[in-house]
Amino acid sequence: MSREVDNLVVDPWSYYTFKGRFSDRANARAWAAPNWITDHQDRRRLQAYILLESYVMNMARAWLNSSASEGDKQDRREYGDPSIIVDQIRASVLGESFGLHVRGAQEPVQDRTEDQSVEPITTPEFEALLLLEEWAEDEHFDMKVVENENQSIKLGDSVMVLGWSSRKNRPVLNVWDPGFYFPVWSDSGSDAEGFTQEFPEKVHIAYEYEVKVNENRTDTFVRRITYELRPRDEEDPNSEVTCFMDDGVWLVSGGKKNDGVYDLAPEEGTYTKADLDLNIDFIPVVYFPNFDPGQYNWSYSCLGPVMQILDDLQATDTDLQAAGAVAGTPPIAVSGAQFSEGEISTYGPSTVYQLGDGTMSTVDTSAGMRVLAEYKNELLERLSINSKVPESMLGRVKPSDVPSGIALWLSFAPHSGMIKEMRRIRQVKYRLLLKMVLRMYANDGEEVDADSITPEMRFGSYLPADRMETIKMVVEAMNASKNPMSLETAVRMLAESGVPIDDVQAEVRLIEKRMVEEALSLVQATGDINAGRRLLGYEDGEEVAQPPAGGQPGVNEPSPEEDESATFFE
Numbered sequence: 001m002s003r004e005v006d007n008l009v010v011d012p013w014s015y016y017t018f019k020g021r022f023s024d025r026a027n028a029r030a031w032a033a034p035n036w037i038t039d040h041q042d043r044r045r046l047q048a049y050i051l052l053e054s055y056v057m058n059m060a061r062a063w064l065n066s067s068a069s070e071g072d073k074q075d076r077r078e079y080g081d082p083s084i085i086v087d088q089i090r091a092s093v094l095g096e097s098f099g100l101h102v103r104g105a106q107e108p109v110q111d112r113t114e115d116q117s118v119e120p121i122t123t124p125e126f127e128a129l130l131l132l133e134e135w136a137e138d139e140h141f142d143m144k145v146v147e148n149e150n151q152s153i154k155l156g157d158s159v160m161v162l163g164w165s166s167r168k169n170r171p172v173l174n175v176w177d178p179g180f181y182f183p184v185w186s187d188s189g190s191d192a193e194g195f196t197q198e199f200p201e202k203v204h205i206a207y208e209y210e211v212k213v214n215e216n217r218t219d220t221f222v223r224r225i226t227y228e229l230r231p232r233d234e235e236d237p238n239s240e241v242t243c244f245m246d247d248g249v250w251l252v253s254g255g256k257k258n259d260g261v262y263d264l265a266p267e268e269g270t271y272t273k274a275d276l277d278l279n280i281d282f283i284p285v286v287y288f289p290n291f292d293p294g295q296y297n298w299s300y301s302c303l304g305p306v307m308q309i310l311d312d313l314q315a316t317d318t319d320l321q322a323a324g325a326v327a328g329t330p331p332i333a334v335s336g337a338q339f340s341e342g343e344i345s346t347y348g349p350s351t352v353y354q355l356g357d358g359t360m361s362t363v364d365t366s367a368g369m370r371v372l373a374e375y376k377n378e379l380l381e382r383l384s385i386n387s388k389v390p391e392s393m394l395g396r397v398k399p400s401d402v403p404s405g406i407a408l409w410l411s412f413a414p415h416s417g418m419i420k421e422m423r424r425i426r427q428v429k430y431r432l433l434l435k436m437v438l439r440m441y442a443n444d445g446e447e448v449d450a451d452s453i454t455p456e457m458r459f460g461s462y463l464p465a466d467r468m469e470t471i472k473m474v475v476e477a478m479n480a481s482k483n484p485m486s487l488e489t490a491v492r493m494l495a496e497s498g499v500p501i502d503d504v505q506a507e508v509r510l511i512e513k514r515m516v517e518e519a520l521s522l523v524q525a526t527g528d529i530n531a532g533r534r535l536l537g538y539e540d541g542e543e544v545a546q547p548p549a550g551g552q553p554g555v556n557e558p559s560p561e562e563d564e565s566a567t568f569f570e
Helices: 025-032 040-056 070-075 081-094 124-138 141-155 304-328 366-387 405-410 413-443 467-478 487-496 504-526 529-535
Strands: 003-005 008-010 098-102 109-112 118-121 157-165 170-176 181-184 202-214 217-231 241-251 270-277 285-289 332-335 352-355 360-362 455-459 567-569
Touching: 040 081, 040 141, 081 141, 081 304, 081 366, 081 413, 098 124, 098 141, 124 141, 124 170, 124 413, 124 455, 141 157, 141 170, 141 285, 157 413, 170 413, 181 285, 285 413, 304 366, 413 455, 467 487, 487 504, 504 529
Parallel strands: 332 352
Antiparallel strands: 003 008, 098 455, 098 567, 109 118, 157 170, 157 285, 181 202, 202 217, 217 241, 241 270, 332 360
Protein backbone atom coordinates (compact mmCIF):
# COMPACT_ATOMS: atom_id res chain seq x y z
CA MET A 1 0.00 0.00 0.00
CA SER A 2 1.24 3.51 -0.81
CA ARG A 3 -0.09 7.01 -1.30
CA GLU A 4 0.56 8.78 -4.58
CA VAL A 5 -0.21 12.32 -5.77
CA ASP A 6 1.26 13.70 -9.01
CA ASN A 7 4.18 11.24 -9.00
CA LEU A 8 4.90 11.95 -5.31
CA VAL A 9 4.91 8.51 -3.68
CA VAL A 10 4.69 8.16 0.10
CA ASP A 11 5.55 4.62 1.21
CA PRO A 12 8.19 2.83 3.34
CA TRP A 13 10.83 3.56 0.68
CA SER A 14 10.27 7.31 0.35
CA TYR A 15 13.41 7.83 2.45
CA TYR A 16 15.51 7.14 -0.65
CA THR A 17 13.86 9.42 -3.19
CA PHE A 18 16.64 11.99 -2.79
CA LYS A 19 18.60 9.52 -4.91
CA GLY A 20 17.98 10.44 -8.52
CA ARG A 21 18.30 6.89 -9.74
CA PHE A 22 15.81 5.65 -7.16
CA SER A 23 13.09 8.22 -7.85
CA ASP A 24 13.20 7.60 -11.61
CA ARG A 25 10.45 5.06 -12.39
CA ALA A 26 12.08 3.90 -15.62
CA ASN A 27 15.39 3.35 -13.86
CA ALA A 28 13.62 1.47 -11.07
CA ARG A 29 12.62 -1.23 -13.52
CA ALA A 30 15.83 -1.34 -15.52
CA TRP A 31 18.19 -1.19 -12.58
CA ALA A 32 16.70 -3.57 -10.07
CA ALA A 33 13.81 -5.64 -11.33
CA PRO A 34 13.74 -8.42 -13.94
CA ASN A 35 11.04 -8.44 -16.61
CA TRP A 36 8.76 -10.77 -14.62
CA ILE A 37 8.37 -8.10 -11.91
CA THR A 38 5.63 -5.92 -13.40
CA ASP A 39 4.12 -4.31 -10.28
CA HIS A 40 5.51 -0.81 -9.61
CA GLN A 41 5.50 -1.24 -5.83
CA ASP A 42 7.44 -4.51 -6.12
CA ARG A 43 9.99 -2.88 -8.42
CA ARG A 44 10.38 -0.01 -5.98
CA ARG A 45 10.74 -2.44 -3.06
CA LEU A 46 13.38 -4.57 -4.78
CA GLN A 47 15.33 -1.47 -5.74
CA ALA A 48 15.28 -0.31 -2.12
CA TYR A 49 16.70 -3.67 -1.00
CA ILE A 50 19.56 -3.37 -3.49
CA LEU A 51 20.29 0.20 -2.41
CA LEU A 52 20.37 -0.74 1.29
CA GLU A 53 22.55 -3.78 0.65
CA SER A 54 24.92 -1.52 -1.30
CA TYR A 55 25.30 0.84 1.66
CA VAL A 56 26.01 -1.96 4.13
CA MET A 57 28.57 -3.50 1.75
CA ASN A 58 30.41 -0.16 1.21
CA MET A 59 29.14 0.11 -2.38
CA ALA A 60 26.96 3.21 -2.06
CA ARG A 61 29.14 4.97 -4.63
CA ALA A 62 27.15 3.14 -7.31
CA TRP A 63 24.13 5.24 -6.35
CA LEU A 64 25.77 8.64 -6.81
CA ASN A 65 23.71 10.85 -9.09
CA SER A 66 24.38 10.65 -12.79
CA SER A 67 26.41 13.89 -12.77
CA ALA A 68 29.15 12.15 -10.76
CA SER A 69 32.09 11.00 -12.88
CA GLU A 70 33.70 7.58 -12.66
CA GLY A 71 36.66 9.27 -10.96
CA ASP A 72 34.35 10.70 -8.29
CA LYS A 73 32.91 7.24 -7.68
CA GLN A 74 36.34 5.64 -7.40
CA ASP A 75 37.57 8.29 -4.97
CA ARG A 76 34.50 7.95 -2.73
CA ARG A 77 35.39 6.83 0.81
CA GLU A 78 33.04 4.48 2.69
CA TYR A 79 34.16 3.34 6.13
CA GLY A 80 31.39 0.98 7.24
CA ASP A 81 29.12 3.30 9.27
CA PRO A 82 25.88 1.63 7.99
CA SER A 83 27.21 -1.81 8.89
CA ILE A 84 28.02 -0.73 12.46
CA ILE A 85 24.48 0.60 12.96
CA VAL A 86 22.94 -2.66 11.72
CA ASP A 87 25.28 -4.80 13.86
CA GLN A 88 24.69 -2.80 17.05
CA ILE A 89 20.91 -2.72 16.68
CA ARG A 90 20.85 -6.47 15.99
CA ALA A 91 22.96 -7.07 19.12
CA SER A 92 20.47 -5.06 21.19
CA VAL A 93 17.38 -6.75 19.73
CA LEU A 94 18.72 -10.21 20.53
CA GLY A 95 20.44 -9.21 23.77
CA GLU A 96 23.34 -10.98 25.44
CA SER A 97 21.48 -14.26 25.01
CA PHE A 98 18.16 -15.40 23.60
CA GLY A 99 16.20 -18.59 23.84
CA LEU A 100 12.93 -20.47 23.74
CA HIS A 101 10.29 -20.63 26.43
CA VAL A 102 6.81 -22.07 26.84
CA ARG A 103 4.31 -20.37 29.12
CA GLY A 104 3.70 -22.45 32.22
CA ALA A 105 6.67 -24.76 31.62
CA GLN A 106 8.44 -25.77 34.83
CA GLU A 107 11.00 -28.41 35.58
CA PRO A 108 9.52 -31.83 36.55
CA VAL A 109 8.87 -32.35 40.28
CA GLN A 110 9.72 -35.61 42.01
CA ASP A 111 6.85 -37.70 43.34
CA ARG A 112 7.00 -40.99 45.23
CA THR A 113 4.91 -43.85 43.91
CA GLU A 114 3.25 -46.54 46.07
CA ASP A 115 6.45 -48.63 46.05
CA GLN A 116 8.38 -45.53 47.21
CA SER A 117 10.27 -45.18 43.92
CA VAL A 118 10.78 -41.64 42.67
CA GLU A 119 8.98 -40.73 39.47
CA PRO A 120 9.22 -37.30 37.78
CA ILE A 121 5.93 -35.60 36.99
CA THR A 122 6.04 -33.45 33.85
CA THR A 123 3.52 -31.12 32.24
CA PRO A 124 2.47 -30.75 28.58
CA GLU A 125 4.11 -27.33 28.57
CA PHE A 126 7.46 -28.74 29.70
CA GLU A 127 7.26 -31.55 27.15
CA ALA A 128 6.56 -28.99 24.42
CA LEU A 129 9.58 -26.97 25.55
CA LEU A 130 11.80 -30.05 25.33
CA LEU A 131 10.48 -30.75 21.83
CA LEU A 132 11.21 -27.18 20.73
CA GLU A 133 14.68 -27.30 22.29
CA GLU A 134 15.57 -30.43 20.36
CA TRP A 135 14.16 -29.00 17.13
CA ALA A 136 16.02 -25.71 17.62
CA GLU A 137 19.34 -27.49 18.16
CA ASP A 138 18.91 -29.77 15.14
CA GLU A 139 17.74 -26.93 12.91
CA HIS A 140 20.47 -24.45 14.01
CA PHE A 141 17.69 -22.08 14.98
CA ASP A 142 20.01 -19.62 16.72
CA MET A 143 22.04 -19.04 13.54
CA LYS A 144 18.89 -18.60 11.45
CA VAL A 145 17.48 -16.10 13.95
CA VAL A 146 20.65 -14.00 13.62
CA GLU A 147 20.38 -14.17 9.82
CA ASN A 148 16.70 -13.24 9.95
CA GLU A 149 17.28 -10.27 12.28
CA ASN A 150 20.23 -9.01 10.26
CA GLN A 151 18.05 -9.03 7.15
CA SER A 152 15.04 -7.39 8.80
CA ILE A 153 17.06 -4.58 10.41
CA LYS A 154 19.09 -3.95 7.27
CA LEU A 155 16.36 -4.18 4.61
CA GLY A 156 13.22 -3.55 6.66
CA ASP A 157 11.74 -6.99 5.90
CA SER A 158 12.62 -10.67 6.21
CA VAL A 159 10.83 -13.96 5.64
CA MET A 160 11.01 -17.39 7.30
CA VAL A 161 9.43 -20.44 5.64
CA LEU A 162 8.73 -23.83 7.24
CA GLY A 163 8.40 -27.16 5.50
CA TRP A 164 8.14 -30.76 6.68
CA SER A 165 11.11 -33.00 5.86
CA SER A 166 10.24 -36.69 5.62
CA ARG A 167 13.92 -37.57 5.62
CA LYS A 168 14.72 -35.58 8.78
CA ASN A 169 11.29 -36.25 10.29
CA ARG A 170 10.95 -32.68 11.52
CA PRO A 171 10.03 -29.19 10.29
CA VAL A 172 12.86 -27.47 8.42
CA LEU A 173 13.31 -23.71 8.47
CA ASN A 174 14.62 -21.45 5.71
CA VAL A 175 15.32 -17.72 5.80
CA TRP A 176 14.39 -16.16 2.46
CA ASP A 177 15.47 -12.89 0.94
CA PRO A 178 12.43 -10.56 1.18
CA GLY A 179 12.93 -9.78 -2.50
CA PHE A 180 11.68 -13.31 -3.19
CA TYR A 181 8.48 -12.80 -1.18
CA PHE A 182 5.28 -11.83 -3.02
CA PRO A 183 2.10 -11.95 -0.89
CA VAL A 184 -1.28 -11.74 -2.61
CA TRP A 185 -3.68 -9.38 -0.86
CA SER A 186 -7.34 -8.91 -1.64
CA ASP A 187 -8.14 -5.84 -3.75
CA SER A 188 -10.26 -4.38 -0.96
CA GLY A 189 -7.77 -5.15 1.80
CA SER A 190 -10.52 -7.02 3.69
CA ASP A 191 -11.13 -10.66 4.41
CA ALA A 192 -14.31 -12.65 3.64
CA GLU A 193 -16.06 -11.22 6.71
CA GLY A 194 -15.21 -7.63 5.88
CA PHE A 195 -12.45 -7.21 8.48
CA THR A 196 -9.00 -5.88 7.68
CA GLN A 197 -6.99 -8.70 6.14
CA GLU A 198 -4.33 -9.65 8.68
CA PHE A 199 -2.61 -12.40 6.71
CA PRO A 200 -2.57 -13.09 2.97
CA GLU A 201 -4.36 -16.27 1.88
CA LYS A 202 -1.93 -16.76 -0.98
CA VAL A 203 1.85 -16.28 -1.04
CA HIS A 204 4.49 -16.68 -3.76
CA ILE A 205 8.18 -17.31 -3.15
CA ALA A 206 9.84 -16.56 -6.49
CA TYR A 207 13.37 -16.06 -7.81
CA GLU A 208 15.21 -16.42 -11.09
CA TYR A 209 18.26 -18.50 -12.03
CA GLU A 210 20.26 -19.22 -15.17
CA VAL A 211 21.13 -22.45 -16.96
CA LYS A 212 23.94 -22.49 -19.51
CA VAL A 213 22.69 -24.42 -22.55
CA ASN A 214 25.82 -24.08 -24.67
CA GLU A 215 28.67 -21.63 -25.31
CA ASN A 216 26.34 -19.17 -27.02
CA ARG A 217 23.14 -19.56 -25.04
CA THR A 218 22.06 -19.17 -21.43
CA ASP A 219 18.41 -19.60 -20.46
CA THR A 220 16.80 -17.74 -17.56
CA PHE A 221 14.13 -19.43 -15.49
CA VAL A 222 11.84 -18.35 -12.67
CA ARG A 223 11.07 -20.77 -9.90
CA ARG A 224 7.81 -19.95 -8.12
CA ILE A 225 6.60 -21.74 -4.97
CA THR A 226 2.98 -20.93 -4.18
CA TYR A 227 1.11 -21.50 -0.92
CA GLU A 228 -2.64 -20.99 -0.93
CA LEU A 229 -5.39 -21.51 1.65
CA ARG A 230 -8.65 -22.74 0.21
CA PRO A 231 -11.41 -25.27 1.00
CA ARG A 232 -10.30 -28.87 0.61
CA ASP A 233 -13.52 -29.58 -1.30
CA GLU A 234 -13.80 -26.93 -4.01
CA GLU A 235 -17.49 -27.75 -4.48
CA ASP A 236 -18.15 -27.05 -0.80
CA PRO A 237 -16.80 -23.61 0.23
CA ASN A 238 -17.64 -24.41 3.86
CA SER A 239 -15.45 -27.51 3.95
CA GLU A 240 -12.21 -27.65 5.93
CA VAL A 241 -9.60 -25.10 4.83
CA THR A 242 -6.19 -26.49 3.96
CA CYS A 243 -2.94 -25.20 2.45
CA PHE A 244 -2.12 -26.25 -1.11
CA MET A 245 1.36 -25.93 -2.56
CA ASP A 246 2.63 -25.56 -6.14
CA ASP A 247 6.31 -25.60 -7.12
CA GLY A 248 6.94 -24.75 -10.76
CA VAL A 249 9.54 -23.35 -13.17
CA TRP A 250 8.96 -20.95 -16.10
CA LEU A 251 11.30 -20.00 -18.93
CA VAL A 252 11.50 -16.17 -19.05
CA SER A 253 14.39 -15.56 -21.46
CA GLY A 254 14.51 -15.61 -25.25
CA GLY A 255 12.80 -12.29 -25.90
CA LYS A 256 9.34 -13.54 -24.99
CA LYS A 257 6.89 -11.19 -23.31
CA ASN A 258 6.42 -12.41 -19.76
CA ASP A 259 3.47 -12.18 -17.45
CA GLY A 260 4.09 -10.82 -13.98
CA VAL A 261 5.04 -13.06 -11.08
CA TYR A 262 1.40 -13.11 -9.95
CA ASP A 263 0.11 -14.12 -13.40
CA LEU A 264 2.55 -16.68 -14.82
CA ALA A 265 0.59 -18.92 -17.18
CA PRO A 266 0.00 -22.30 -15.45
CA GLU A 267 0.17 -24.21 -18.74
CA GLU A 268 3.66 -22.86 -19.46
CA GLY A 269 5.15 -24.02 -16.17
CA THR A 270 6.98 -27.25 -15.39
CA TYR A 271 5.94 -28.49 -11.95
CA THR A 272 7.72 -30.65 -9.39
CA LYS A 273 4.72 -30.26 -7.06
CA ALA A 274 1.24 -29.33 -8.22
CA ASP A 275 -1.80 -28.76 -6.03
CA LEU A 276 -0.16 -30.64 -3.17
CA ASP A 277 -2.31 -30.73 -0.02
CA LEU A 278 0.02 -30.02 2.93
CA ASN A 279 -2.68 -31.06 5.45
CA ILE A 280 -2.24 -27.91 7.49
CA ASP A 281 -4.71 -25.05 7.90
CA PHE A 282 -2.12 -22.27 7.75
CA ILE A 283 0.44 -20.92 5.29
CA PRO A 284 3.89 -21.85 6.70
CA VAL A 285 5.39 -18.49 5.75
CA VAL A 286 6.08 -15.84 8.40
CA TYR A 287 6.87 -12.26 7.38
CA PHE A 288 9.12 -10.37 9.83
CA PRO A 289 8.82 -6.57 9.55
CA ASN A 290 11.50 -4.47 11.21
CA PHE A 291 8.86 -2.15 12.67
CA ASP A 292 5.08 -2.40 12.78
CA PRO A 293 4.03 -1.75 9.16
CA GLY A 294 0.87 0.05 10.31
CA GLN A 295 -1.06 1.30 7.28
CA TYR A 296 1.49 -0.19 4.89
CA ASN A 297 2.09 -3.83 4.01
CA TRP A 298 5.85 -3.36 4.33
CA SER A 299 8.25 -1.98 6.92
CA TYR A 300 11.41 0.13 6.65
CA SER A 301 15.10 -0.27 7.41
CA CYS A 302 16.84 1.26 10.43
CA LEU A 303 19.09 2.98 7.87
CA GLY A 304 16.19 4.75 6.11
CA PRO A 305 15.80 7.81 8.38
CA VAL A 306 19.56 8.48 8.41
CA MET A 307 20.40 7.76 4.78
CA GLN A 308 21.24 11.37 3.92
CA ILE A 309 23.45 11.69 7.01
CA LEU A 310 25.34 8.61 5.84
CA ASP A 311 25.80 10.24 2.43
CA ASP A 312 27.14 13.42 4.05
CA LEU A 313 29.52 11.37 6.20
CA GLN A 314 30.87 9.61 3.12
CA ALA A 315 31.36 12.94 1.36
CA THR A 316 33.13 14.38 4.40
CA ASP A 317 35.36 11.32 4.74
CA THR A 318 36.28 11.69 1.07
CA ASP A 319 37.15 15.37 1.56
CA LEU A 320 39.13 14.55 4.71
CA GLN A 321 41.16 11.94 2.89
CA ALA A 322 42.05 14.45 0.16
CA ALA A 323 42.76 17.16 2.75
CA GLY A 324 44.95 14.74 4.69
CA ALA A 325 47.01 14.06 1.58
CA VAL A 326 47.46 17.79 1.03
CA ALA A 327 48.31 18.50 4.68
CA GLY A 328 50.76 15.59 4.85
CA THR A 329 52.72 16.64 1.76
CA PRO A 330 51.94 20.35 1.45
CA PRO A 331 52.48 22.41 -1.69
CA ILE A 332 55.94 23.97 -2.02
CA ALA A 333 56.64 27.40 -3.45
CA VAL A 334 60.11 27.75 -5.00
CA SER A 335 61.83 30.78 -6.59
CA GLY A 336 64.65 30.78 -9.09
CA ALA A 337 63.63 27.56 -10.86
CA GLN A 338 62.21 27.24 -14.34
CA PHE A 339 59.41 24.79 -15.17
CA SER A 340 58.12 23.69 -18.51
CA GLU A 341 54.73 24.96 -19.54
CA GLY A 342 51.93 22.73 -18.26
CA GLU A 343 54.19 20.88 -15.81
CA ILE A 344 52.31 22.34 -12.83
CA SER A 345 48.64 22.04 -13.61
CA THR A 346 46.71 21.68 -10.38
CA TYR A 347 46.71 22.23 -6.66
CA GLY A 348 47.46 19.11 -4.67
CA PRO A 349 49.97 17.21 -2.57
CA SER A 350 53.64 17.92 -3.36
CA THR A 351 52.69 20.55 -5.95
CA VAL A 352 55.50 23.03 -6.58
CA TYR A 353 54.80 26.69 -7.44
CA GLN A 354 57.26 29.19 -8.90
CA LEU A 355 57.71 32.48 -7.11
CA GLY A 356 59.77 35.45 -8.22
CA ASP A 357 60.91 36.76 -4.85
CA GLY A 358 63.81 34.39 -4.21
CA THR A 359 62.16 32.41 -1.41
CA MET A 360 60.93 28.88 -0.74
CA SER A 361 58.08 27.97 1.62
CA THR A 362 55.31 25.44 2.24
CA VAL A 363 51.62 26.20 2.33
CA ASP A 364 49.85 25.11 5.55
CA THR A 365 46.39 23.68 4.77
CA SER A 366 45.78 21.88 8.07
CA ALA A 367 43.22 24.47 9.26
CA GLY A 368 40.77 23.30 6.62
CA MET A 369 41.28 19.73 7.73
CA ARG A 370 40.42 20.65 11.32
CA VAL A 371 37.19 22.26 10.15
CA LEU A 372 36.27 19.12 8.23
CA ALA A 373 37.02 16.96 11.29
CA GLU A 374 34.76 19.11 13.46
CA TYR A 375 32.01 18.90 10.86
CA LYS A 376 32.38 15.11 10.76
CA ASN A 377 32.02 14.94 14.56
CA GLU A 378 28.79 16.92 14.29
CA LEU A 379 27.50 14.51 11.66
CA LEU A 380 28.41 11.50 13.81
CA GLU A 381 26.61 13.04 16.77
CA ARG A 382 23.50 13.62 14.67
CA LEU A 383 23.78 10.08 13.27
CA SER A 384 23.74 8.75 16.83
CA ILE A 385 20.71 10.85 17.77
CA ASN A 386 18.64 10.15 14.66
CA SER A 387 19.45 6.45 14.45
CA LYS A 388 18.82 6.10 18.22
CA VAL A 389 22.12 4.26 18.63
CA PRO A 390 24.07 5.74 21.59
CA GLU A 391 27.54 7.09 20.90
CA SER A 392 28.94 4.54 23.36
CA MET A 393 27.68 1.77 21.03
CA LEU A 394 29.34 3.46 18.06
CA GLY A 395 32.68 3.47 19.90
CA ARG A 396 32.73 7.24 20.42
CA VAL A 397 32.72 7.25 24.24
CA LYS A 398 35.71 6.05 26.26
CA PRO A 399 34.89 4.00 29.38
CA SER A 400 36.90 6.51 31.44
CA ASP A 401 34.62 9.32 30.24
CA VAL A 402 31.45 7.72 31.66
CA PRO A 403 30.67 8.95 35.21
CA SER A 404 28.71 5.82 36.15
CA GLY A 405 26.80 2.88 34.75
CA ILE A 406 23.53 4.58 35.72
CA ALA A 407 24.47 7.69 33.71
CA LEU A 408 25.33 5.48 30.75
CA TRP A 409 22.04 3.62 31.20
CA LEU A 410 20.09 6.88 31.07
CA SER A 411 21.76 7.76 27.75
CA PHE A 412 20.20 4.59 26.33
CA ALA A 413 16.61 5.81 26.82
CA PRO A 414 15.81 6.53 23.11
CA HIS A 415 17.58 3.35 22.04
CA SER A 416 15.72 1.34 24.67
CA GLY A 417 12.36 2.65 23.45
CA MET A 418 13.19 1.66 19.87
CA ILE A 419 14.37 -1.83 20.88
CA LYS A 420 11.21 -2.44 22.92
CA GLU A 421 9.11 -1.50 19.90
CA MET A 422 11.13 -3.81 17.64
CA ARG A 423 10.95 -6.68 20.12
CA ARG A 424 7.20 -6.28 20.49
CA ILE A 425 6.50 -7.09 16.84
CA ARG A 426 9.09 -9.88 16.89
CA GLN A 427 7.51 -11.56 19.90
CA VAL A 428 4.28 -11.91 17.92
CA LYS A 429 6.05 -13.27 14.84
CA TYR A 430 8.32 -15.76 16.63
CA ARG A 431 5.37 -16.99 18.68
CA LEU A 432 3.50 -17.63 15.43
CA LEU A 433 6.49 -19.43 13.90
CA LEU A 434 7.04 -21.69 16.94
CA LYS A 435 3.32 -22.42 17.09
CA MET A 436 3.52 -23.60 13.49
CA VAL A 437 6.43 -25.89 14.40
CA LEU A 438 4.38 -27.53 17.16
CA ARG A 439 1.36 -27.90 14.90
CA MET A 440 3.49 -29.60 12.25
CA TYR A 441 4.75 -32.05 14.86
CA ALA A 442 1.17 -32.68 16.03
CA ASN A 443 0.10 -33.21 12.43
CA ASP A 444 2.79 -35.90 12.15
CA GLY A 445 1.46 -37.74 15.21
CA GLU A 446 3.55 -36.19 17.98
CA GLU A 447 1.68 -36.01 21.28
CA VAL A 448 1.63 -32.26 21.73
CA ASP A 449 -1.42 -30.06 22.28
CA ALA A 450 -0.28 -27.32 19.92
CA ASP A 451 -3.52 -25.32 20.25
CA SER A 452 -3.19 -24.80 24.01
CA ILE A 453 0.60 -24.35 24.14
CA THR A 454 2.04 -20.83 23.93
CA PRO A 455 5.71 -20.86 22.89
CA GLU A 456 7.76 -17.68 23.05
CA MET A 457 11.13 -16.21 22.21
CA ARG A 458 12.97 -14.65 25.14
CA PHE A 459 15.55 -11.95 24.49
CA GLY A 460 18.39 -11.13 26.87
CA SER A 461 19.47 -7.87 28.47
CA TYR A 462 21.27 -5.30 26.33
CA LEU A 463 21.47 -2.32 28.72
CA PRO A 464 24.75 -1.31 30.41
CA ALA A 465 24.89 -1.46 34.18
CA ASP A 466 27.13 -0.35 37.02
CA ARG A 467 27.52 -3.54 39.05
CA MET A 468 28.54 -1.92 42.34
CA GLU A 469 25.73 0.64 42.18
CA THR A 470 23.23 -2.10 41.42
CA ILE A 471 24.42 -4.24 44.34
CA LYS A 472 24.17 -1.25 46.68
CA MET A 473 20.66 -0.47 45.39
CA VAL A 474 19.55 -4.09 45.84
CA VAL A 475 20.89 -4.29 49.41
CA GLU A 476 19.17 -1.04 50.41
CA ALA A 477 15.88 -2.10 48.80
CA MET A 478 15.92 -5.57 50.35
CA ASN A 479 16.53 -4.10 53.80
CA ALA A 480 13.80 -1.46 53.51
CA SER A 481 11.25 -1.68 56.31
CA LYS A 482 8.39 -0.66 54.03
CA ASN A 483 7.70 -2.31 50.66
CA PRO A 484 11.01 -4.16 50.39
CA MET A 485 12.10 -5.42 46.99
CA SER A 486 11.10 -9.00 46.17
CA LEU A 487 13.83 -11.62 46.04
CA GLU A 488 13.02 -12.41 42.39
CA THR A 489 13.45 -8.76 41.34
CA ALA A 490 16.69 -8.46 43.31
CA VAL A 491 18.21 -11.55 41.71
CA ARG A 492 17.10 -10.44 38.24
CA MET A 493 18.72 -6.99 38.72
CA LEU A 494 21.97 -8.63 39.82
CA ALA A 495 21.93 -10.94 36.80
CA GLU A 496 21.37 -8.01 34.42
CA SER A 497 24.23 -6.07 36.01
CA GLY A 498 26.67 -8.83 35.12
CA VAL A 499 26.67 -11.05 38.21
CA PRO A 500 27.15 -14.62 36.86
CA ILE A 501 23.62 -15.99 37.45
CA ASP A 502 22.55 -18.40 34.71
CA ASP A 503 18.96 -19.02 35.82
CA VAL A 504 17.10 -16.45 37.92
CA GLN A 505 14.36 -18.81 39.12
CA ALA A 506 16.83 -21.57 40.01
CA GLU A 507 18.89 -19.05 41.98
CA VAL A 508 15.78 -17.87 43.85
CA ARG A 509 14.84 -21.46 44.72
CA LEU A 510 18.38 -22.15 45.97
CA ILE A 511 18.39 -19.01 48.13
CA GLU A 512 15.01 -19.78 49.63
CA LYS A 513 15.98 -23.39 50.30
CA ARG A 514 19.07 -22.24 52.18
CA MET A 515 17.03 -19.66 54.08
CA VAL A 516 14.60 -22.38 55.22
CA GLU A 517 17.50 -24.61 56.28
CA GLU A 518 19.09 -21.75 58.22
CA ALA A 519 15.75 -20.92 59.86
CA LEU A 520 15.30 -24.54 60.95
CA SER A 521 18.84 -24.63 62.34
CA LEU A 522 18.22 -21.38 64.20
CA VAL A 523 14.99 -22.70 65.76
CA GLN A 524 16.70 -25.93 66.78
CA ALA A 525 19.64 -24.04 68.29
CA THR A 526 17.61 -21.41 70.18
CA GLY A 527 14.26 -23.04 70.68
CA ASP A 528 12.71 -19.75 69.53
CA ILE A 529 10.35 -20.34 66.61
CA ASN A 530 9.89 -16.59 66.15
CA ALA A 531 13.60 -16.27 65.40
CA GLY A 532 13.06 -18.58 62.43
CA ARG A 533 10.02 -16.55 61.36
CA ARG A 534 12.02 -13.32 61.43
CA LEU A 535 14.82 -14.83 59.36
CA LEU A 536 12.29 -15.73 56.66
CA GLY A 537 10.83 -12.23 56.72
CA TYR A 538 7.70 -12.94 58.78
CA GLU A 539 6.41 -11.17 61.89
CA ASP A 540 6.39 -12.92 65.25
CA GLY A 541 3.45 -15.31 65.38
CA GLU A 542 2.64 -14.83 61.67
CA GLU A 543 1.65 -17.98 59.81
CA VAL A 544 4.27 -19.08 57.29
CA ALA A 545 2.82 -19.55 53.80
CA GLN A 546 2.76 -23.11 52.52
CA PRO A 547 4.46 -23.82 49.20
CA PRO A 548 2.24 -24.69 46.24
CA ALA A 549 1.62 -28.35 45.51
CA GLY A 550 4.69 -29.91 43.94
CA GLY A 551 6.63 -26.65 44.22
CA GLN A 552 9.47 -25.34 46.30
CA PRO A 553 9.02 -23.51 49.62
CA GLY A 554 8.03 -19.92 49.06
CA VAL A 555 8.19 -20.07 45.29
CA ASN A 556 4.95 -19.30 43.50
CA GLU A 557 4.45 -19.94 39.84
CA PRO A 558 5.85 -16.89 38.02
CA SER A 559 3.89 -14.95 35.47
CA PRO A 560 4.82 -15.31 31.79
CA GLU A 561 6.54 -11.93 31.96
CA GLU A 562 8.66 -12.87 34.98
CA ASP A 563 9.51 -16.51 34.33
CA GLU A 564 13.14 -16.76 33.28
CA SER A 565 13.32 -20.56 33.04
CA ALA A 566 14.26 -20.36 29.38
CA THR A 567 16.74 -22.44 27.51
CA PHE A 568 19.31 -20.02 26.14
CA PHE A 569 21.61 -20.05 23.15
CA GLU A 570 24.77 -18.30 24.26
